[in-house]
Amino acid sequence: MKIQKRFGREAASGRVVEIAFSEIVVSTGESGAATDLYLAPGFVDLQVNGFAGVDFNRPDQPAEEIDRALRAALATGVTRLLPTVITASPEHILAALRNLARARRASAVGRAVAGFHVEGPHIAAEDGPRGAHPRAWVRPPSIDEFRSWMDASEGLLRVVTLAPEYREAPRYIEAVVAHGVVAAIGHTAATGAQIADAVSAGASLSTHLGNGAHAVLPRHPNYLWDQLAADRLMASFIADGIHLDAPFLKTAFRAKGAARTVLVTDAAPPAAALPGTYTLGEQTVELTPAGRVVLAGTDRLAGSALTMNRAVANLMRLAGASLADAVAAATVNPARAGGIAGRARGLVPGEKADFVLFRFEPPEDGIRVVETWIDGERV
Numbered sequence: 001m002k003i004q005k006r007f008g009r010e011a012a013s014g015r016v017v018e019i020a021f022s023e024i025v026v027s028t029g030e031s032g033a034a035t036d037l038y039l040a041p042g043f044v045d046l047q048v049n050g051f052a053g054v055d056f057n058r059p060d061q062p063a064e065e066i067d068r069a070l071r072a073a074l075a076t077g078v079t080r081l082l083p084t085v086i087t088a089s090p091e092h093i094l095a096a097l098r099n100l101a102r103a104r105r106a107s108a109v110g111r112a113v114a115g116f117h118v119e120g121p122h123i124a125a126e127d128g129p130r131g132a133h134p135r136a137w138v139r140p141p142s143i144d145e146f147r148s149w150m151d152a153s154e155g156l157l158r159v160v161t162l163a164p165e166y167r168e169a170p171r172y173i174e175a176v177v178a179h180g181v182v183a184a185i186g187h188t189a190a191t192g193a194q195i196a197d198a199v200s201a202g203a204s205l206s207t208h209l210g211n212g213a214h215a216v217l218p219r220h221p222n223y224l225w226d227q228l229a230a231d232r233l234m235a236s237f238i239a240d241g242i243h244l245d246a247p248f249l250k251t252a253f254r255a256k257g258a259a260r261t262v263l264v265t266d267a268a269p270p271a272a273a274l275p276g277t278y279t280l281g282e283q284t285v286e287l288t289p290a291g292r293v294v295l296a297g298t299d300r301l302a303g304s305a306l307t308m309n310r311a312v313a314n315l316m317r318l319a320g321a322s323l324a325d326a327v328a329a330a331t332v333n334p335a336r337a338g339g340i341a342g343r344a345r346g347l348v349p350g351e352k353a354d355f356v357l358f359r360f361e362p363p364e365d366g367i368r369v370v371e372t373w374i375d376g377e378r379v
Contacts, residue, residue: 004376007031008039008357012324021353023376028347037370041331041346042079042354043308046159046236046262046338047117047208049084049280050269056083057281059095066103070112072272074379076307077369079354080114080340082158087120087133088281090145097152109379114340115158118149119207122162123187128214129163131187132295132302134282141172150179157181158338161207163188164198177202182339185227187212192226199232205337206235208266210244210252228255234337236262239314240306242292246318253315258325262334263311268293268303309358313366323360
């Protein structure tokens with residue numbers, strides 16, 4: 001087993017550390033070397049609808065295009081991600097999952113796909129909470145449908161996002177969790193009692209909290225406060241400066257704390273691509289010159305053009321997070337929230353040798369990725 005070494009500044013302490021690794025981290029220790037590079041666990045993104053012009057929701061998306069999108073994500077420091085399939089017909093979701101699973105097997109960097117996320121179709125049907133998901137295919141939770149997703153994904157389903165106000169939701173959540181899959185709350189108009197029941201049944205994550213919501217809510221109670229106050233829920237946030245304004249993001253980050261805050265990109269196909277029109281499943285979306293991804297012909301957000309290295313910098317700039325806490329929100333926290341094996345403890349012996357070396361250039365340039373490594377291989 002070949003042992004390699006890399007060193008860089010630790011985000012938490014600023015000390016220069018050296019790791020020795022093969023496919024896993026073998027040892028860590030302080031180094032006397034001088035460097036301007038930071039060393040951190042590789043980024044983990046639990047919600048990626050597409051990237052670099054490639055739509056993960058298209059059942060006929062060529063494997064070589066999915067491979068290209070994965071490599072583009074690696075360049076932003078993402079080492080594990082969950083391609084995400086949104087609300088569609090039963091046949092479309094199954095076909096998209098099968099296509100993604102085949103592409104994962106065919107790609108030389110397919111191991112970066114840690115599993116899949118199905119966001120919907122068991123979400124609120126009303127405008128606001130439904131977000132950009134097509135209303136025609138919203139439907140109640142079905143355990144049989146969940147089992148079909150498990151088969152289509154070759155057992156790699158990791159996260160399911162649903163609205164817990166359905167009568168079937170608690171039993172459905174229990175079944176999802178019993179299969180080792182994370183049940184997440186999102187695109188919901190649930191009451192506090194319904195959210196509490198979902199948490200009791202095993203829900204452990206809020207999906208892009210603050211989005212997929214009504215434009216106007218009661219001061220209190222409402223489903224945002226209920227989820228922020230639920231200590232057993234981790235929460236993901238889209239820190240692009242578009243989906244959430246700075247006061248909400250700062251308040252939510254303080255409420256959840258550094259250990260329960262998760263960054264996601266919710267990247268749509270236009271992420272890391274040029275302004276223009278793209279497909280997102282059965283819909284057409286547009287990346288505007290201002291960086292907004294919207295349903296074509298509307299102003300309704302439909303995912304983001306965010307990359308994870310920018311999200312880390314944005315959490316610092318918009319919410320006042322430290323570099324250490326922002327890095328945790330993009331690495332060990334999503335690994336814990338998504339049940340990503342070998343990634344939840346950071347760069348310690350026995351964990352996967354997934355890491356990034358980056359330059360930290362505040363305030364605007366942020367995080368500039370220099371090297372990305374997966375399983376001890378530079379990719």
